[in-house]
Amino acid sequence: MSSPVPSPPEQDSPQQPSRTAALSIRGLAKRFGDKIAVNGVDLEVPAGSFFGLVGPNGAGKTTTLSMATGLLRPDHGRALVHGVDVWEKPLEAKRLMGVLPDGVRLFDRLTGEQLVTYAGLLRGMDRETVAERTGDLLRALDLTNDAGTLVVDYSAGMTKKIALASALIHAPKLLVLDEPFESVDPVSAANIRDILSSYVHSGGSVIVSSHVMDLVQRMCDHVAVIAAGTVLAAGTIDEVRGEATLEDRFVDLVGGRNTAEGLSWLRTS
Amino acid sequence: MVAHLLRLKLTLLRNSLKRSTAQLVGVILGGLYGLGMLAFLVSGLVFLGSADPELIRTILVIGGSATVLGWIVIPIAVSGVDMTLDPARFVTYTIPMRQLLAGLVLGGLVGIPGLVTLIAALTLVITWIRYPAAALTALVCGLLAVVLCVVASRLVTTAVSALTGSRRFKDVNGIVAFLPLFFLGPIIGGLAAGFQGSPGFAGKLADVLAWTPLGALWAAPADVAAGNPLLAVVRVLIGVATLAVFVLLWSRSLSHALVTPPYNAMTKKAGGNLGWFSRFPATPSGAVAARALTYWVRDPRYAASLVLIPLLAVLLFLSGGGAGGAFAFVGPIAAFLLAWAISADVSYDNTAFSLHLSTGVSGRDDRWGRAAALLVFALPATLVLTVLPLLIAARMEDLPVMLGLALGFLFTGTGLSSFISARYTYNVPLPGESAFKAPPGTNFLMFVVQFGGWLVMLLLALPEIVLTIVYFVSGDQLYGWLTLLVGVLLGGVVLLLGIRAGGRWYDRRAPELLLAVSRNR
Known part of the structure; x- marks a missing residue:
């Protein structure tokens, strides 16, 4: 797997956010009460890359992505989308981004079709384009037959897919997807991967968070490992994993692996 | 055990x-x-x-x-x-x-x-x-x-x-x-x-x-x-x-x-019907209005207030001594309650509000959309509920004053609610819950906002209220027409100011709003 734009992230000085990267995060930090959720995260998502953000539960992935997309105000640090500061020029930055947040509700009393239309109209797109793209997205995500069903009655995987459609409607330059494959069935997941791959080939950039290492290793060209609110390693997949698989490398970095000695009673024979 | x-x-x-x-x-x-x-x-x-x-x-x-x-x-x-x-x-x-x-x-x-x-x-x-x-x-x-x-x-x-x-x-x-x-x-x-x-x-x-x-x-x-x-x-x-x-x-x-784990039977329905979305203008504020109006019908938390308004009329008729008494005030009271109904709009959205944030809707569009959705049905409803009781009681000469008071409440209240819903959030029933379910440990802030808000609303509508009292004391038609004039003009000004102030606050503090509503889950 080679990255279409193999610009190493260390090109820019660590203090100066990159102007060319699709997403450039510098020193983002957030504290909730006594708990430091994100502790100075630096990330470079090169333009045209398929970037995986991996980390154990509670590592600060969602918090980082929320701050990078303008949903959560950071205590420190900056986030730039194609050179536009998310917190200084939010409207301009948000036009460039498509966001699939994790763990938020949707306006689920709308039908699937209405929800995607709503997302398009909120972006100020015209009615014809919205209608055309909504139809295309529903078809691509295999939701056409449920377009008129209320989102509240959707299954978890369908809900994820309709949220993804809402994030894609305005053809953003950068896609920020938090756990896009959670509870999505294998066929739909493969379809989504195809959509994302061709999106990247056509010049778009994607950052996905996930804890499925195998998926990230196959799908992404760049990866960052994050734990306890800090970046442990970042770069191309091959740089980060070296000789090992990404999963082994991840466990090395994050630690906390128990040996299989325990639970001796949990044996059926 | x-x-x-x-x-x-x-x-x-x-x-x-x-x-x-x-x-x-x-x-x-x-x-x-x-x-x-x-x-x-x-x-x-x-x-x-x-x-x-x-x-x-x-x-x-x-x-x-x-x-x-x-x-x-x-x-x-x-x-x-x-x-x-x-x-x-x-x-x-x-x-x-x-x-x-x-x-x-x-x-x-x-x-x-x-x-x-x-x-x-x-x-x-x-x-x-x-x-x-x-x-x-x-x-x-x-x-x-x-x-x-x-x-x-x-x-x-x-x-x-x-x-x-x-x-x-x-x-x-x-x-x-x-x-x-x-x-x-x-x-x-x-x-x-x-x-x-x-x-x-x-x-x-x-x-x-x-x-x-x-x-x-x-x-x-x-x-x-x-x-x-x-x-x-x-x-x-x-x-x-x-x-x-x-x-x-x-x-x-x-x-x-x-x-028997709970099972939700789902019927597949193909699309093609965009409902209000095809009837409102294809702008961000039009979309917000279409969404809000859809929720007034489909979300039981909003629909409950719609059901309560006619019931209120019946109740006032039964307990207020027939057509002549409190029943005559159904219009202003309904206007007051309807206008207040959107004062917790963002709290009702809960984290779904993040869509407004990530799509970068401006505060002005968000506020206008929600207010427009309310006014689209609240304005005719207020007119009907004001005129009908007076017709029944054959007191049409009181129409100007009642209309002034009702419209004053409606516009003033909508403006105030537009500001309050962007400024204060509190625990409300979550999406999908009964409208009458009190959220866990229904909190103090809610009472403060509710009663404080009502007080401010009465203060803002004080000119109309005073003129109404003067009208009924003096019986002079002039004060009736004055009430109508003040109700529409002053109410309109408060509406504009409320939406503008709410929109400004929204533009500056929307991420904090999202954080506040996401605590209620």
């Missing part, structure tokens, strides 16, 4: 208090209110002891029956008032049925309603203290009756929770089951009139209730006091038999619920 379930309930209660100070204050206020009620109840019951046994019996049987009825009806109305020990959550554990039942009954007593009922029932011993045998009977019967209350309420909850698998049922039930409570006032008024109309009415009612499962246990001590132990035994038997049947039914439905 029973002790475990009890401890679980206590831990849940304690942890729910730890979440925020505002919630804690709310619970303390609720507790103080409960304590006050309890003190009132207990002293009343103690004093009742010195009354004539016949009167004691009448009051206890009617009051007791109402208590049992309350325990049965309220959980349906508030669909899942206390689901902390929801049987569905025990599906994967192998708890023996007998212990699960006992644990759930005791768990049901933990909490303000359970404790108040229990203490009140035990106080009956003091009420009957002049008749020792009756006091002893009261102790046994009181405890049995409390268990009956909890079991009946649990039975109803379990039976309903089997139905609530379907979202549509939940939506409709949340509104419909509340209606009897809404008319509680007139019902009690009717009963009170019955009591006053014929002195024997209460006694007769008690006689009937004493033979029903609702009142039998409460009547038994009175029979003992009246020297009729045989009758008392029969009443206790009625009560015990009821309890046995309820426990049997409950354990049946519980074991059924434990092996």
Whole structure:
């Protein structure tokens, strides 16, 4: 797997956010009460890359992505989308981004079709384009037959897919997807991967968070490992994993692996 | 195991208090209110002891029956008032049925309603203290009756929770089951009139209730006091038999619920119908308006306020002395309530609000969209509700003043709500919950915002209110027309200012708004 734009992230000085990267995060930090959720995260998502953000539960992935997309105000640090500061020029930055947040509700009393239309109209797109793209997205995500069903009655995987459609409607330059494959069935997941791959080939950039290492290793060209609110390693997949698989490398970095000695009673024979 | 379930309930209660100070204050206020009620109840019951046994019996049987009825009806109305020990959550554990039942009954007593009922029932011993045998009977019967209350309420909850698998049922039930409570006032008024109309009415009612499962246990001590132990035994038997049947039914439905996970039947529907989205302009504010209007119909939390407005008219007609009295003010009152209805709009969105944030909707578009959705139906509704009562009462000469007051309230209130919903958030029923469900430890901030908001609204509409009073005192038509003029102009100005201020606040603080609403989950 080679990255279409193999610009190493260390090109820019660590203090100066990159102007060319699709997403450039510098020193983002957030504290909730006594708990430091994100502790100075630096990330470079090169333009045209398929970037995986991996980390154990509670590592600060969602918090980082929320701050990078303008949903959560950071205590420190900056986030730039194609050179536009998310917190200084939010409207301009948000036009460039498509966001699939994790763990938020949707306006689920709308039908699937209405929800995607709503997302398009909120972006100020015209009615014809919205209608055309909504139809295309529903078809691509295999939701056409449920377009008129209320989102509240959707299954978890369908809900994820309709949220993804809402994030894609305005053809953003950068896609920020938090756990896009959670509870999505294998066929739909493969379809989504195809959509994302061709999106990247056509010049778009994607950052996905996930804890499925195998998926990230196959799908992404760049990866960052994050734990306890800090970046442990970042770069191309091959740089980060070296000789090992990404999963082994991840466990090395994050630690906390128990040996299989325990639970001796949990044996059926 | 029973002790475990009890401890679980206590831990849940304690942890729910730890979440925020505002919630804690709310619970303390609720507790103080409960304590006050309890003190009132207990002293009343103690004093009742010195009354004539016949009167004691009448009051206890009617009051007791109402208590049992309350325990049965309220959980349906508030669909899942206390689901902390929801049987569905025990599906994967192998708890023996007998212990699960006992644990759930005791768990049901933990909490303000359970404790108040229990203490009140035990106080009956003091009420009957002049008749020792009756006091002893009261102790046994009181405890049995409390268990009956909890079991009946649990039975109803379990039976309903089997139905609530379907979202549509939940939506409709949340509104419909509340209606009897809404008319509680007139019902009690009717009963009170019955009591006053014929002195024997209460006694007769008690006689009937004493033979029903609702009142039998409460009547038994009175029979003992009246020297009729045989009758008392029969009443206790009625009560015990009821309890046995309820426990049997409950354990049946519980074991059924434990092996039948909730299933939501879904019908596939193809698209093609965009509803309001194809009727409003294809702009961000038009889209917000279309979405909000869709929610007024589809979300039971909003639809409930729509149902309540015509009911309010009926209620005012019934209790306000027909067409001439309070009924004439239906228009202004409805306008006031409708305008206030969007004051918690962002809280109602909950985290779905993040879509507005990530799409970068401007505060102006967001505020205008929500206000427009309200005005689209609230304006005609206000006009109709203002004109109709005056037509019925043949008081059309009052139309200008009433219209001025109603429109003043509507515009002023919409402006104020547009500002408040962007500025303050508080815990509201979550999406999908009943409109009348009080969120856990309904907090202090909510009361402050609600009452503060109403006060500010009355202040902002003070010119219209003063002019209305002057009109009715002086009877001069001029003041009527002045009210209309001020209502439309001043109201319009407050509307514009409110939307602008709310929009500015939204533009600056939208991420903080999202954070605030995401705490309510």
